[in-house]
Structure formats: structure tokens, C-alpha cells
Amino acid sequence: MVRLPLTPAEVERGRRLGALLRRARGDRPMLRTALDASVSPETLRKIESGRVATPAFPTVAAVAEVLGLSLDALWTEVNAPEGGTGAPGGRLAS
Template sequence: MVRNPLTSEQIEAGRRLGRLLREARAGRDLGGVAHAAGMSPETLRKIETGRLPTPAFGTIVCLSEVLDLPIQDLAAAWRNDLRLEAAS
């Protein structure tokens, strides 16, 4: 199965999501948060920097729980700016 390339909008949405997660993690150790969420520190680093712009839903749910960040906020980071761009 061949995966279609991501659009520029999807890539930017992944960057917004990564920024929100990085801000929510604040002073917490990246490795500690990653392990608590069941992933490697490198995976979390890739998500936070936008190098992994479309993480699996289960990954986002785990990060939401570990960071005590409502999943709705993560969805808004992905979705809301895209709607604003489409309206422009």
C-alpha cells in the first residue's frame, strides 16, 4: 500500500500539534513523558518538532492523558487553523 504524500496543510497542522504538546510538556522531561505515554523519546521528539505530522490516534490519546491535556484541545490545534486558512 502506497501512502499519499502529505499536503502542506497537513504538515502545518502537525507542526501546530507538536507546538501544543511541547508547551503542555513545559518543564517535564521528554523521556519521562514519552515513556509514560508508551513511546520512545525519539518518537515524541519527532511529533513535537513536526517531523511526524500525523501520529496515530492512540498515540495522541496517550499523550493527552499523560499531559493532562484535553483531547479536544489537540483536535483544535489540528483543525481550527485549517478552517481559518480555508476561509481566507
């Protein structure tokens, strides 16, 4: 299977997703968050840094659940124009 290169829009959405998850995690250790979500710390690190722009939905859903994020709000924020539409302080309601 040949994977097509990501579009600039996909790369930007991945960057937004990573930044949003990083903000939502706050001071919580990455290792604890990853283990609670049943993903590897390296996977979470790559998502948060934007190196994995299109992570699998179950991975995103697991991390969002651990962080108490609503998937609807997460989707809205990640797909919003630059600047976003999230709640004050960058924290999304669950």
C-alpha cells in the same frame, strides 16, 4: 501500500500539534513523558518537532493523557486557523 505525500494543510496541522504538545510538556522531561505515555522518546521528539505530521491516534491520545490535555481541546487547537484558539498561555483545559 503506497503512502501519498502529505498536503500542506496536513504538514501545518502536524507542526501545530507538535508545538502544542511541546508547550504543554513545559519543563517536564521528554524521556519521562514518553515513558509515561508508553511511546519511545524518539517518537515523541519527532511529533514535537513536526517531523511526524500524522501520528497515530493512540499515540496522540496517550501523550495527551499524560499531559492532562483534553482531546477535544487538542483537536480544536490543532485545526484552528493560524494563531489558534487555545487558553491563555497556550495551556489547554482538561
